Amino acid sequence: MQSALSATTGESRPSSGVSRTQPASRPFGRWGMLLTLLLLVGCAVHAPQRRAHDGPRPSPPPAESATQAGVAHEATVRIKLLGGQEAITLVSEAPLRVIADTGLRRLPPGAWRFTIQHAAPPVYTHYVFVKRFDAREQDAAQAHAAEWRQRGYDAEVFILGHRIYTRMGRPLDNRQFWVALGRFDAPGDAEALRAALAARNQWAWTRERRAAPGRLETIAVGPGGVRAAFPGKRVEIEADGAAAIAVRGASGRETRHAGAILLEAGPDRRMEVYEHAGLETYLKGVLPNEVPALWPEAALKAQAVAARTESLANRIDKHFFDGYDFCIVEHCRMYGGIGTAHPATTHAVRATEGQALTHGGRLPPAVFSANCGGHTENNEAIWAAEADPALRGRPDSLRANPGPSPAVTGIGDWLSAFNEAYCAGDADHFRWTRRLTGAELTEAVNRYRAIGPVRGLELGPRGASGRLTEVRVFGAAGEATFEREGAIRQALGGLPSAMFTVRQEGAGSGVVYVFRGGGRGHGAGLCQHGAKGRAEAGHSYAAILMYYFAGSRIESLY
Ligand SMILES: [Zn+2]
Numbered sequence: 001m002q003s004a005l006s007a008t009t010g011e012s013r014p015s016s017g018v019s020r021t022q023p024a025s026r027p028f029g030r031w032g033m034l035l036t037l038l039l040l041v042g043c044a045v046h047a048p049q050r051r052a053h054d055g056p057r058p059s060p061p062p063a064e065s066a067t068q069a070g071v072a073h074e075a076t077v078r079i080k081l082l083g084g085q086e087a088i089t090l091v092s093e094a095p096l097r098v099i100a101d102t103g104l105r106r107l108p109p110g111a112w113r114f115t116i117q118h119a120a121p122p123v124y125t126h127y128v129f130v131k132r133f134d135a136r137e138q139d140a141a142q143a144h145a146a147e148w149r150q151r152g153y154d155a156e157v158f159i160l161g162h163r164i165y166t167r168m169g170r171p172l173d174n175r176q177f178w179v180a181l182g183r184f185d186a187p188g189d190a191e192a193l194r195a196a197l198a199a200r201n202q203w204a205w206t207r208e209r210r211a212a213p214g215r216l217e218t219i220a221v222g223p224g225g226v227r228a229a230f231p232g233k234r235v236e237i238e239a240d241g242a243a244a245i246a247v248r249g250a251s252g253r254e255t256r257h258a259g260a261i262l263l264e265a266g267p268d269r270r271m272e273v274y275e276h277a278g279l280e281t282y283l284k285g286v287l288p289n290e291v292p293a294l295w296p297e298a299a300l301k302a303q304a305v306a307a308r309t310e311s312l313a314n315r316i317d318k319h320f321f322d323g324y325d326f327c328i329v330e331h332c333r334m335y336g337g338i339g340t341a342h343p344a345t346t347h348a349v350r351a352t353e354g355q356a357l358t359h360g361g362r363l364p365p366a367v368f369s370a371n372c373g374g375h376t377e378n379n380e381a382i383w384a385a386e387a388d389p390a391l392r393g394r395p396d397s398l399r400a401n402p403g404p405s406p407a408v409t410g411i412g413d414w415l416s417a418f419n420e421a422y423c424a425g426d427a428d429h430f431r432w433t434r435r436l437t438g439a440e441l442t443e444a445v446n447r448y449r450a451i452g453p454v455r456g457l458e459l460g461p462r463g464a465s466g467r468l469t470e471v472r473v474f475g476a477a478g479e480a481t482f483e484r485e486g487a488i489r490q491a492l493g494g495l496p497s498a499m500f501t502v503r504q505e506g507a508g509s510g511v512v513y514v515f516r517g518g519g520r521g522h523g524a525g526l527c528q529h530g531a532k533g534r535a536e537a538g539h540s541y542a543a544i545l546m547y548y549f550a551g552s553r554i555e556s557l558y
Pocket residue numbers: 318319326327328329330331332333
């Protein structure tokens with residue numbers, strides 16, 4: 001039952017929260033626990049770890065779920081399955097329809113090998129952005145662009161995403177509005193403008209967007225050596241009767257897909273393989289990778305609604321500029337195609353079809369993690385983001401009156417005393433101990449910052465659940481500050497969570513750091529093991545979701 005969770009990190013993270021605000025640097029004066037402080041000289045390394053992306057990642061303009069009230073329907077998502085392919089094989093037991101720029105052609109069932117020739121890469125446009133605004137700030141974005149135009153810039157508001165509508169016709173607005181000061185064909189021109197702005201202390205970032213597909217001639221060779229050629233921008237291949245198509249690329253790994261398969265030319269002039277699928281089909285291939293299929297039905301349904309909400313809420317933050325919606329790895333969500341669907345998770349998707357969480361006229365970021373350790377965390381303590389009213393830290397307690405919070409008792413006492421949580425059944429992760437020798441800790445930390453042998457560490461401020469938001473590590477050749485739970489967990493050797501305390505045993509070369517903690521994952525939003533515990537206690541999926549995403553409600557989109 002644990003295997004499905006351990007196959008991934010068992011958590012989902014919003015990308016929109018990563019850079020909504022710049023991380024504020026905090027003074028160290030407020031720091032709580034001082035463990036050891038042996039050497040404070042040398043080159044201080046203060047810079048916090050930044051995420052890889054300098055800004056959010058937008059995605060292609062998806063069709064609106066509805067244009068008129070009352071005619072809402074399922075969204076179609078574009079999933080990138082493979083890139084950089086010389087050849088792929090598609091296998092279908094049903095006849096195939098190939099839709100190309102030259103028209104439609106039918107192919108008999110069997111194994112078809114697709115190659116491409118005469119490929120031309122896609123066309124990219126390079127933008128220089130200066131500021132982003134969310135859906136409630138549309139007017140402010142327009143005003144900001146107008147200011148720049150008055151100063152002589154070719155400013156425009158770039159809209160990411162579309163409004164979607166509930167079945168009752170209520171608009172949900174998760175759009176973002178980015179102010180661009182220019183768009184260029186050549187990346188050098190965009191970079192020159194960014195640098196000129198930077199020289200005037202105006203922070204700006206560049207982003208390339210796939211503006212038009214490339215070209216390719218696709219050659220299909222099928223059973224008996226039958227050959228067909230399709231010149232154009234893309235080919236789309238569907239099986240009759242919505243039968244699944246098996247896709248086999250260079251790795252030899254085969255996946256099965258219920259959606260249409262698209263072939264296009266990539267920037268490397270090789271083949272890119274996409275699936276166009278309905279959102280519900282996508283979710284059937286996602287859910288079994290996120291939650292053990294044998295968990296109680298209410299927990300699976302809660303996960304299905306959260307996944308549906310999160311997919312729609314954050315797709316503009318993922319691959320908007322890349323020209324598709326989702327990749328198939330953890331960056332977006334692990335996705336294995338319809339071939340990985342399990343009857344129980346498929347049932348949970350079907351039974352909640354079209355249902356999503358809404359919160360104040362938008363889709364909330366319905367993130368989850370494996371085990372909250374007994375208390376969920378405020379989103380802004382985990383990611384550099386504004387506080388989200390749907391992501392408030394709450395006790396995951398069996399009791400109506402959960403007693404004092406970790407912030408009141410101190411994390412050490414709370415970890416020892418509090419055990420009446422819905423996620424406590426997952427005992428290995430609810431409370432854990434990790435022992436790292438000085439040498440092991442040194443190796444782990446120096447992978448991220450070269451500070452030499454670790455001499456001690458200092459635990460900084462904590463969020464509502466007791467998760468650390470800063471840890472400072474002192475080494476023989478410097479010191480490093482790790483901000484935010486993801487960076488902290490990684491830097492300290494891959495700890496299950498940032499809800500921990502630490503003590504030192506021994507000294508000198510025999511020193512051991514003993515980390516005692518709770519939970520697994522970031523702790524924001526839905527606690528998966530808590531949801532399981534609640535489902536076993538008879539709670540409905542709606543009650544589970546209402547608890548972890550306070551103030552949200554479930555609405556039908558279609
Ligand atoms: Zn992705």
